[in-house]
Amino acid sequence: MGWFLRITERHGDLSGVFKHMVVLGYIVAMPVNILTILLAFILLLANKVTWKELPGYLLILNIIILIVQILV
DSSP states (O other): OOHHHHHHHHHSSSHHHHHHHHHIIIIIHEEEEEEHHHHHHHHHHHHHSOOTTTTTTHHHHHHHHHHHHHOO
16 A cells, blocks of 8 residues: 555656556456466366355356456
């Protein structure tokens, strides 16, 4: 939080913050999202987890977020 306040206070705009958010979104978040979806599908297909243990709406929401990440 302090880092964010120092950047916005020094420059007066959020362009530096947005650059970091874009980098984290493409380099970190998208691969982690893909791995999470693949792990969930592998565990479901191997019958290690059931739909009761893995909420379906979270998996669907994760897939929607991944599609948005890929398209944007």
